Amino acid sequence: MIYMGRKCTVCENYLTVDDRVISKTMLGSDTERFYCIGCLADFLLCDTAHLERKLEWLRNRGCDCFEEERAYLIEAAMYNI
């Protein structure tokens, strides 16, 4: 299995849980492109503060997407070095 979306599409930095959550939130859950928050803000022509507020909102809602992405990244790191 190939794990997609471990690195930013633009700058190729490794993605954090937040990066993956916000990419899916803004681009759709079936997106194949993931961005770090800085590159995503550039891509969407908004500022990172806007995206961080959105993440805060999701966190306060108790969205389980953070746990899902954390599990995904741990699994991907184990199998896809």
Ligand SMILES: [Zn+2]
């Ligand atoms: Zn990036």
